[in-house]
Amino acid sequence: MDLRFSDEDEAFRQEVAQWLADNLVGEFAVLRGRGGPGDEHALIDERRAWLTFVIVGGGPTGVEYTGALAELLRLVLGRDFPDLAPGLARIVLVEGRDRLLGAFHPKLGQYAERILRDGGIEVRTSVLVEKATEELVVLSSGDEILGRTVVWSAGVRPEDPVRTPDAPRSRSRRLEVDGHLRLQGRSDVYVIGDAASVTHRGGELAMLAPPAMQEGRYVARSILDQVRGVPARGPFQYRDKGTMATIGRNAAVAQVGRVRFRGFPGWVVWLVVHICYLIGFRNRLAVLWSWGWDYLRRDRPIRLIIRSHGDPLADEFESGPSGPNDITKD
Numbered sequence: 410m411d412l413r414f415s416d417e418d419e420a421f422r423q424e425v426a427q428w429l430a431d432n433l434v435g436e437f438a439v440l441r442g443r444g445g446p447g448d449e450h451a452l453i454d455e456r457r458a459w460l461t462f463v464i465v466g467g468g469p470t471g472v473e474y475t476g477a478l479a480e481l482l483r484l485v486l487g488r489d490f491p492d493l494a495p496g497l498a499r500i501v502l503v504e505g506r507d508r509l510l511g512a513f514h515p516k517l518g519q520y521a522e523r524i525l526r527d528g529g530i531e532v533r534t535s536v537l538v539e540k541a542t543e544e545l546v547v548l549s550s551g552d553e554i555l556g557r558t559v560v561w562s563a564g565v566r567p568e569d570p571v572r573t574p575d576a577p578r579s580r581s582r583r584l585e586v587d588g589h590l591r592l593q594g595r596s597d598v599y600v601i602g603d604a605a606s607v608t609h610r611g612g613e614l615a616m617l618a619p620p621a622m623q624e625g626r627y628v629a630r631s632i633l634d635q636v637r638g639v640p641a642r643g644p645f646q647y648r649d650k651g652t653m654a655t656i657g658r659n660a661a662v663a664q665v666g667r668v669r670f671r672g673f674p675g676w677v678v679w680l681v682v683h684i685c686y687l688i689g690f691r692n693r694l695a696v697l698w699s700w701g702w703d704y705l706r707r708d709r710p711i712r713l714i715i716r717s718h719g720d721p722l723a724d725e726f727e728s729g730p731s732g733p734n735d736i737t738k739d
């Protein structure tokens with residue numbers, strides 16, 4: 410067998426060798442603490458910072474996200490990345506009020522906090538996030554958290570196509586409406602969903618899908634009434650069908666009127682309601698099967714494969730065999 414390289418092969422070999430030196434060896438140097446022998450502390454600190462997640466806002470979105478993230482790290486991280494000690498991961502949930510799940514009964518908020526704390530999550534209440542940079546989160550208490558991922562779950566501001574400065578707005582910047590969901594002072598402009606500040610039992614309806622859907626149906630019917638020339642219907646009445654939040658495996662809270670569920674019963678209620686609200690029997694069956702499979706396997710089948718930076722060999726492979734750098738040639 411002739412092992413001599415042609416000039417063309419030699420150039421290609423050198424290119425590959427250079428790429429290996431630049432990339433693989435470079436990656437190992439970074440992972441080993443940028444080349445410094447015995448500099449493992451730098452690597453651990455860097456990993457810790459990348460594995461620190463600060464979630465801002467302890468409402469249903471924040472609590473659900475925190476629980477799901479904790480489960481993902483616990484169930485998947487150690488299995489897929491055994492060299493990353495799961496103990497390095499840190500999740501901090503920051504809430505400005507004195508308890509989680511402010512829209513729920515206090516006992517359900519306390520339950521959620523206990524479950525999250527038992528799962529190793531740091532819950533910080535009565536404290537605000539004041540500043541977040543790429544590497545640091547500063548709290549109103551003065552504490553600083555070294556972390557590179559901040560998840561905002563403290564609410565959003567509605568898109569405001571009206572942009573009329575004198576349109577009255579609530580404290581949450583939503584447009585104030587009358588009992589028929591018309592912009593205050595206007596009979597020809599309706600506002601619904603997240604954009605509308607609708608008063609219900611002395612408070613403002615939350616920015617959630619059920620109020621938005623009920624308001625949408627009400628306004629559609631009101632417009633039809635006008636078109637048909639029938640008398641206007643009575644003011645909008647919100648029908649509260651309950652609120653739920655899942656915290657993790659076998660743990661959820663649900664509140665329907667005065668009835669409250671938590672733990673496993675709350676979780677079952679959460680599952681049943683979400684399955685029932687899906688459209689079509691086939692969808693329901695597919696989701697039920699998928700959830701059941703995940704539940705039994707204690708795994709999440711979703712994985713992300715990402716490429717960190719330019720990779721000439723992969724580019725070559727993607728663009729197909731051609732030219733002198735064809736890696737498939739013998």
Ligand SMILES: Cc1cc2nc3c(=O)[nH]c(=O)nc-3n(C[C@H](O)[C@H](O)[C@H](O)COP(=O)(O)OP(=O)(O)OC[C@H]3O[C@@H](n4cnc5c(N)ncnc54)[C@H](O)[C@@H]3O)c2cc1C
Pocket residue numbers: 470565568570601602603604616617618619621
């Ligand atoms: C991360 C997250 C999680 C949530 N989880 C839940 C949950 O679990 N349960 C729940 O009940 N609610 C949840 N919500 C809230 C829920 O999604 C909203 O309350 C609901 O969608 C509000 O409905 P809407 O019709 O007012 O607004 P949207 O659903 O936001 O619809 C507004 C639409 O208008 C479009 N639009 C905006 N500006 C313009 C413009 N100038 N011209 C034309 N189109 C425009 C937008 O693209 C969008 O499609 C969640 C929200 C977020 C952000």
